[in-house]
Amino acid sequence: MDKALKFRTQLKKNKKLLLGGAHDALSAKLIEEAGFDAVWASSFGVSASTKCLPDANVLTMTEMLEAVKGMNEAVSIPVIADCDNGYGNALNIIRMVKEYERAGIAGISIEDNPFPKKCSLYPGERQELVEKDEMAGRIHAAVSTRKNKNFFVIARTEALIAGLGMQEALNRAAAYEEAGASAILIHSRRSTPDEIREFAGRWKGKIPLVAVPTKYPDVTSAELAKIGIPIVIFANQALRASVAAMKETLRDMRLADSVAAVGKKIVPLDEVFRLVGQPHLEANEEKYVKNYKKAPAAIIVAAGFEKNFWPLNSDKPKVMLEIHGKSLLERQADLLRKCGLTRIAVVTGYKHEQVRLDSIVTYHNPAYKKTHILRSLFSAEPEMHDKFLFLYGDVLFEDYVLERLLKSKHDISLAVRPLSPGQELRKNGFSKPERDWVKVGGTGQEIEGIGHHLAADDANGEFLGLALFSKRGAKVFREAYAKARKKGKNRFHNAPDLDHAQFTDLIQELVDRKEKVHAVSVRGGWLDINTFEDYRKAWETASRSS
Numbered sequence: 001m002d003k004a005l006k007f008r009t010q011l012k013k014n015k016k017l018l019l020g021g022a023h024d025a026l027s028a029k030l031i032e033e034a035g036f037d038a039v040w041a042s043s044f045g046v047s048a049s050t051k052c053l054p055d056a057n058v059l060t061m062t063e064m065l066e067a068v069k070g071m072n073e074a075v076s077i078p079v080i081a082d083c084d085n086g087y088g089n090a091l092n093i094i095r096m097v098k099e100y101e102r103a104g105i106a107g108i109s110i111e112d113n114p115f116p117k118k119c120s121l122y123p124g125e126r127q128e129l130v131e132k133d134e135m136a137g138r139i140h141a142a143v144s145t146r147k148n149k150n151f152f153v154i155a156r157t158e159a160l161i162a163g164l165g166m167q168e169a170l171n172r173a174a175a176y177e178e179a180g181a182s183a184i185l186i187h188s189r190r191s192t193p194d195e196i197r198e199f200a201g202r203w204k205g206k207i208p209l210v211a212v213p214t215k216y217p218d219v220t221s222a223e224l225a226k227i228g229i230p231i232v233i234f235a236n237q238a239l240r241a242s243v244a245a246m247k248e249t250l251r252d253m254r255l256a257d258s259v260a261a262v263g264k265k266i267v268p269l270d271e272v273f274r275l276v277g278q279p280h281l282e283a284n285e286e287k288y289v290k291n292y293k294k295a296p297a298a299i300i301v302a303a304g305f306e307k308n309f310w311p312l313n314s315d316k317p318k319v320m321l322e323i324h325g326k327s328l329l330e331r332q333a334d335l336l337r338k339c340g341l342t343r344i345a346v347v348t349g350y351k352h353e354q355v356r357l358d359s360i361v362t363y364h365n366p367a368y369k370k371t372h373i374l375r376s377l378f379s380a381e382p383e384m385h386d387k388f389l390f391l392y393g394d395v396l397f398e399d400y401v402l403e404r405l406l407k408s409k410h411d412i413s414l415a416v417r418p419l420s421p422g423q424e425l426r427k428n429g430f431s432k433p434e435r436d437w438v439k440v441g442g443t444g445q446e447i448e449g450i451g452h453h454l455a456a457d458d459a460n461g462e463f464l465g466l467a468l469f470s471k472r473g474a475k476v477f478r479e480a481y482a483k484a485r486k487k488g489k490n491r492f493h494n495a496p497d498l499d500h501a502q503f504t505d506l507i508q509e510l511v512d513r514k515e516k517v518h519a520v521s522v523r524g525g526w527l528d529i530n531t532f533e534d535y536r537k538a539w540e541t542a543s544r545s546s
Contacts (some may be wrong), residue, residue, distance in 0.1 A: 004108040004150035007078040010037055011208065017224040019080060021235035023049040023242075026463040028079070029275055031238065031342025038106065041068040043082040045239040057116035061087040061096055067393050069103045078106035080152065083199060085113045089134075090141035097145040107152025109185060109210075110138055112159070112172065127162035132172050137180040143180035153480035154210055155181035160188045160195050170202055173311060177205045185210035193219045254268060295340045296384045296406075296468065300332060301503075303368040303376040308531065316354040318529070319346070319393040323538050328529065331358055331420060336389075339402050345383045346393070347376045365457040367499075378481060384474045390503065392465035398525035406510025407467055410518035411473030412510065415446065415466035416440065418521050419459065436463035440519045447517040451504045453494050461519060463504060464526050480509050 019038045020031035023045030031039050044055040046067045052060060064083070072079045081100055085094035093110065100108055111117070112135040114128060129135075135155070142153045155176035159169035175185045186209060188195040194217045200209055210231040213219050223230040252261045260292050273279070274409045301321035309318055326334075333344050344360045349368025363380040365371065377390065387407075405415050416438050437459035439449040450463060467478055484498050484506070493508050495501035511517055529535055 002148065003072070003104060004148050004152060007038060007152055008150050010078075011230065016221065016230040016232070018221045019231070019233040021045055021238060022071050023236075024067065024238045025070040025074035026261065027238045027242070029074045032077050033073040036077070036234075038078040038080055039071055040107075040235055040341070041071050041079055041081040042232045042235055042239070044085050044236055046305065048239060050265040053066040055084075055117075056289050057084060057087065057392060061092070063098070065099055065103065068105060069102070072104055080107045080154070080222055081105050083108045084117050085115050085130075086110045086138050086142070086200065088115050090137045092344060093138050093141045094145045097142050097151070101146055101148060101151050107154065107182065108142070109154035109156050109183075110135075110142060111156035111187075112289065125319060127158050129162050131157055132175050132202070135172070136175045139179040139181050139302070143182075152182045153180070154183045154185050155179075156185035156187060156210075158187055160186065160190075160199070166195070166198060166202070169199060173199075173203065174205060177207050178546060179533070183208045183210050185212065186229075187212060189215045192216050193224070196224075197227050197228065203228065208510065209235075211285070244543050272331075276411040295342065296387040296389045297343040297345060297533070298336050298341045298389045299377065299380045299383050300329065300344065300346045300391055300393050301373055301376045302355070303347050303352075303365045303379075304373070305350035305369070309535075312535070315351070317351045317393075320351075320354050321535070327357075328394060328396065328538075329360075330353065332391070332393070333357060333360060335397070336398055338399055339388065339406060343383070345380045347379050349376060362386050371499045372501060374481070374502050374506055377503060381478065384469070384478055386474065387468070388474055390467040390469070395465040396527045396529065396541075397464070401464075401522050401525045402466070404522060405468050407518050408468055408518060408520050411470045412507075413468045413518045413520050414438070414449075414450075414507070415464040415522045416461040416519040417464055417523065417526075417528075418461045436465075436502075437461070438463050438519060440492060445519045445521065446518050447507070447511055449493050449511065450507050450517075451502070458518060461521075465528060466526075467503070467507075468521070476510065476515055477506065480506060480513070480515075484509065 004011070014037070017037040019040040020034065020036035021040045021042040022028035022031055023042060025250045028039045040184070041294055043059070046064055047053045047055045047059050050067055051062070052181065053059065064081070068081045069077060079208040083096060089479050092251060097108070108387055110348050112129045114130050139153060139155050146153070155173070155175065157169055157172045160166070160171050165377050170184065173186065173505070174182060184207060186199050191203060193213065198214070203209060208231055211224050211229045212232065212233045212235050213224070214235055230260065249262045249266060253259055263393070294385060300319070302317055306318055312321055320327045329346065336344055345363060346355055346364055347363045348355045349365045352362070352364050355362060365376040365379045403416060405413060436450060437452070437454040438447055438461035439454060440446070440461050441448040449458065484492060492498045492501045493505040495505050507517055527534060527538055527541060530536055
């Protein structure tokens with residue numbers, strides 16, 4: 001739920017909201033932890049705390065927005081920004097609303113003060129307000145600009161503070177409601193809530209009222225809600241409390257010439273670490289930095305269009321076909337992450353816009369119709385500058401299969417299903433041309449041949465579509481491809497040229513160059529989805545294991 005919708009939903013459900021005034025991200029975090037419904041990003045507080053300047057439009061909209069963005073990022077509750085007079089006229093407000101809404105802020109408050117403003121609570125200040133129609137134009141500009149209908153626009157009138165009388169305050173509020181305001185903030189600097197109570201009693205509008213009881217502090221938000229004011233802002237008490245606490249702490253340390261004098265009055269460092277998310281940072285470092293350094297990147301090639309899967313793939317690529325609520329890609333990604341691989345790249349082609357999954361990166365092969373797997377794989381070449389795992393986009397496997405491969409210490413390792421001695425390859429559909437046959441020689445599990453060209457009598461294994469490369473292995477693999485690319489449109493092993501080559505063709509090139517390619521024996525726990533029958537089996541397997 002976006003925060004603007006969250007704010008409106010809370011108001012509708014609870015019938016009242018209490019906002020705490022924040023001056024920075026840390027105070028916003030404390031407001032959330034104290035149980036307030038939302039944060040009031042106070043222009044008074046931000047001006048004082050960040051620049052030690054008065055609340056008089058000295059800070060620019062950009063400076064204020066940066067402070068508000070920090071607050072919003074620090075909390076999960078909505079943030080309503082005190083935007084003074086909108087930093088100018090309606091034209092300034094148009095840009096302001098775009099920027100604040102883009103930043104994810106739940107709403108803003110605009111007042112009918114001229115630019116530059118004078119703080120309504122400064123002693124001795126006489127307020128001069130803009131004309132009612134000009135302020136209505138500001139509100140109309142704000143609500144017309146917003147993209148999200150839930151973005152909350154509070155119209156604040158200073159009519160009572162300016163001494164313009166109750167009727168003028170009501171007239172202005174009615175005009176602002178007609179212009180599209182989401183709520184009316186009625187302000188007063190009387191020491192009692194009498195003016196506010198009278199305004200609420202005479203208000204005939206349909207939008208809610210907002211009060212800021214800074215000058216009449218004895219009233220509670222519950223009491224204000226009972227007289228028809230459901231939104232209440234405790235605007236600057238946190239700032240004032242921090243000033244008092246800092247003055248006392250600094251004085252005591254200076255007099256004692258020691259930090260020990262205030263040790264019992266201040267929070268321990270661990271509490272600050274907690275508030276600013278240090279434990280979360282450490283968890284992320286373990287997950288994304290340390291693990292990333294240890295684990296290879298994974299490259300899933302899923303670019304092609306397969307006619308034999310029509311019409312299942314009429315509107316999506318095969319990798320996005322669903323099995324019990326999860327796509328093939330999602331199942332692959334879940335297993336990769338389970339095994340510690342957090343960097344997952346997917347090479348797309350056919351219906352590439354349908355490949356959507358959190359926390360993956362995608363590379364597109366626009367020439368997928370005219371090229372084969374090897375060309376698609378090298379669309380993701382930036383992922384090959386360290387160790388990486390290659391896998392077909394239509395292979396499902398158990399975690400132990402991947403874990404066995406990841407334990408290999410060789411530079412280039414392929415997961416291979418061994419065939420029993422004398423097993424007839426032409427039976428049970430094994431004669432299909434897409435099968436990647438492998439010849440493994442001797443006891444060292446080194447691959448001597450791989451590809452569709454192998455004769456049935458020569459093959460003693462099948463490549464499963466999983467391969468692991470060390471940093472050196474990745475370098476050798478890239479260099480072999482680059483060298484073959486320089487040769488141009490020459491035949492490349494089983495392919496008429498490099499663009500039409502399979503992954504196994506480049507592996508055969510490495511074997512021919514006497515590069516060691518190791519076979520990791522895997523006897524079960526995988527399924528290659530090449531046919532409708534394979535897809536049906538995948539549904540059966542998933543239903544039994546999930």
